[in-house]
Amino acid sequence: MKYFFRSLFLSFVFTLFLFGSISAQEYAIERVEPLNWWIGMENPELQIMMYGDDIGDLSPKIDYDGVDIERVERVENDNYLFVYLHIDHTTAAGTMDISLMNNEQQELSYTYELKEREDGSASREGFNSSDVIYLITPDRFANGNPDNDEVAGYADSLDMDDDYGRHGGDIQGIINHLDYIDKMGFTAIWLNPVLENAMKEASYHGYATTDYYKVDPRFGSNELYKELSEKAEERGIKLIMDMIMNHAGSNHWWLQDPPTSDWVHYPDEYQQTNHRRTTLHDPYASDSDMKKFTNGWFVRSMPDLNQSNPLLADYMIYNSLWWIEYAGLRGIRHDTHPYAGKEFMQEWTCRIMEEYPDFNIVGEEWSVDPLVLAKWQRGSKLPTDYGSCLPSLMDFPIQTSLVNALTKEESWGTGFVNLYETLSFDYVYPNPKDLVIFADNHDMDRFYRQVNQDYDLFKMGMTYIMTMRGIPQFYYGTEILMSNEKHHDHGQIREDFPGGWSSDTKNAFSGNGLSDKKQQAQDFVKKLLNWRKDNPIIHDGKLMHYAPKHEGFYVYFRYNKKKTVMVILNKNEDATELDTDRFYERTQGFTEGTDVITGKTYSLDDMTVPGRSALILELK
Numbered sequence: 117m118k119y120f121f122r123s124l125f126l127s128f129v130f131t132l133f134l135f136g137s138i139s140a141q142e143y144a145i146e147r148v149e150p151l152n153w154w155i156g157m158e159n160p161e162l163q164i165m166m167y168g169d170d171i172g173d174l175s176p177k178i179d180y181d182g183v184d185i186e187r188v189e190r191v192e193n194d195n196y197l198f199v200y201l202h203i204d205h206t207t208a209a210g211t212m213d214i215s216l217m218n219n220e221q222q223e224l225s226y227t228y229e230l231k232e233r234e235d236g237s238a239s240r241e242g243f244n245s246s247d248v249i250y251l252i253t254p255d256r257f258a259n260g261n262p263d264n265d266e267v268a269g270y271a272d273s274l275d276m277d278d279d280y281g282r283h284g285g286d287i288q289g290i291i292n293h294l295d296y297i298d299k300m301g302f303t304a305i306w307l308n309p310v311l312e313n314a315m316k317e318a319s320y321h322g323y324a325t326t327d328y329y330k331v332d333p334r335f336g337s338n339e340l341y342k343e344l345s346e347k348a349e350e351r352g353i354k355l356i357m358d359m360i361m362n363h364a365g366s367n368h369w370w371l372q373d374p375p376t377s378d379w380v381h382y383p384d385e386y387q388q389t390n391h392r393r394t395t396l397h398d399p400y401a402s403d404s405d406m407k408k409f410t411n412g413w414f415v416r417s418m419p420d421l422n423q424s425n426p427l428l429a430d431y432m433i434y435n436s437l438w439w440i441e442y443a444g445l446r447g448i449r450h451d452t453h454p455y456a457g458k459e460f461m462q463e464w465t466c467r468i469m470e471e472y473p474d475f476n477i478v479g480e481e482w483s484v485d486p487l488v489l490a491k492w493q494r495g496s497k498l499p500t501d502y503g504s505c506l507p508s509l510m511d512f513p514i515q516t517s518l519v520n521a522l523t524k525e526e527s528w529g530t531g532f533v534n535l536y537e538t539l540s541f542d543y544v545y546p547n548p549k550d551l552v553i554f555a556d557n558h559d560m561d562r563f564y565r566q567v568n569q570d571y572d573l574f575k576m577g578m579t580y581i582m583t584m585r586g587i588p589q590f591y592y593g594t595e596i597l598m599s600n601e602k603h604h605d606h607g608q609i610r611e612d613f614p615g616g617w618s619s620d621t622k623n624a625f626s627g628n629g630l631s632d633k634k635q636q637a638q639d640f641v642k643k644l645l646n647w648r649k650d651n652p653i654i655h656d657g658k659l660m661h662y663a664p665k666h667e668g669f670y671v672y673f674r675y676n677k678k679k680t681v682m683v684i685l686n687k688n689e690d691a692t693e694l695d696t697d698r699f700y701e702r703t704q705g706f707t708e709g710t711d712v713i714t715g716k717t718y719s720l721d722d723m724t725v726p727g728r729s730a731l732i733l734e735l736k
């Protein structure tokens with residue numbers, strides 16, 4: 117009996133050895149990323165991640181003119197190989213074979229394409245102050261293809277009754293309505309993330325990426341995303357991609373079989389970020405607070421990526437470059453910018469801007485203090501030892517002050533004075549006109565709700581955003597007074613745009629069934645946007661504002677040698693006389709101004725401003 121077990125054990129060991137050695141021969145390549153590359157990139161280096169059974173044991177070999185393997189990085193997990201190539205600037209486009217060798221024997225081969233770049237892609241111009249950005253939550257804008265509402269293998273399926281479920285909106289829906297976006301006067305679109313989110317629930321928002329090289333099939337495909345970019349370009353509309361360097365979705369494919377044990381922070385024990393963004397530049401911050409901020413997870417379903425692992429850092433950088441080149445992007449909106457840490461954010465922004473010097477990236481740093489934002493902007497002279505290449509930031513300080521200005525009593529520090537003083541801090545920014553200004557976005561109450569559903573205040577806010585320095589951004593539906601009942605309810609904030617679904621009884625694209633007020637708001641925004649488009653004075657003109665005197669007015673001017681525009685915001689209930697004498701620096705030589713919205717002309721000598729209104733006067 118004893119002998120029997122021993123022989124059984126031995127044969128088991130032998131079988132294990134036999135199969136072990138056979139399976140070691142069964143190499144396979146499952147993924148190679150980036151999906152392709154291009155010749156003639158500024159940076160000749162490329163990292164290729166190869167993934168497949170046991171391929172870490174093999175040695176890559178490439179025989180292609182101008183392409184050399186610089187180095188091969190092997191990691192703890194032998195299902196990965198990181199191959200670094202040097203692609204000479206004289207290399208010709210074509211396909212090359214990456215052979216994976218076991219000593220002298222070729223085990224596998226992969227055909228990799230080096231494409232020709234499109235003309236002018238290196239000097240692609242990013243969005244700028246001549247643009248106005250339309251922010252769209254793709255699941256909630258328009259359902260252009262009901263066939264992709266449910267896709268096999270994706271657990272989070274269509275549920276239009278659930279605010280946090282998927283509603284079926286997609287890229288085709290946006291393509292179908294480019295005409296609307298164009299006619300409204302928007303010149304850029306920023307889509308909340310469209311990459312695959314194979315998450316069990318709340319996948320509609322897109323911030324839990326599970327594949328960095330694949331558009332979520334419920335939104336469309338990589339090809340359709342590229343088509344959107346091309347069709348937008350035909351109308352002079354720039355495509356901005358939402359990217360997230362800080363975290364991935366917990367169902368990301370590489371997190372099921374991570375390359376290294378340090379691919380994410382706190383892999384075994386969940387730790388949440390403390391959200392203390394100031395720790396990155398605070399001279400008194402403790403290391404533990406700073407570490408908790410950058411390394412803690414944003415939420416439980418989104419593991420925090422470890423960008424101090426150079427293989428991961430490169431993977432993310434080449435992914436960003438791939439999308440810019442592949443889809444012809446005109447900009448990136450970068451989510452939770454500081455959370456990925458200042459070293460990596462420096463490297464990421466600088467490597468992108470080195471490759472595309474005229475490109476634009478706007479970072480989300482949700483702080484209401486300009487000092488916290490300013491150190492992140494390219495060219496900052498603030499006394500921190502930090503050099504970023506980030507051209508633009510989301511102007512949260514102005515957003516908060518605008519709402520304060522419109523809804524709070526005129527007093528010391530509140531009302532218009534608050535907005536006036538926040539703007540005065542522009543001296544801390546190297547380039548205030550590159551900031552993105554907005555009244556609301558997908559993460560906050562709808563602007564109409566923020567101003568207590570007061571249509572006059574809404575119009576004042578829109579006027580400010582459209583005439584102030586910076587790059588305006590609108591959230592889809594704000595032009596038709598979309599509002600949320602419950603405070604901070606993301607599901608309600610990201611409501612379906614009427615007319616985007618064939619079953620809709622109201623249609624904001626055609627105007628059918630919209631209330632008079634909503635239609636008025638839409639016309640108002642449309643008129644302002646199209647006026648702004650043709651008035652470079654707002655894009656690049658100088659700015660001068662006058663101290664509010666607690667009398668319900670805020671007055672500022674956009675001007676250059678050729679033109680002067682006077683903007684007046686009046687919160688008084690009744691028509692109010694405005695003494696224009698103190699504006700003489702800007703009004704001398706002019707006698708009257710014509711309002712761009714109503715066409716009505718106002719005399720500068722005797723000016724009565726309608727109650728609760730905004731005037732945009734072109735001075736003559």
Ligand code: CA
Binds near residue numbers: 260264334
């Ligand atoms: Ca759909």
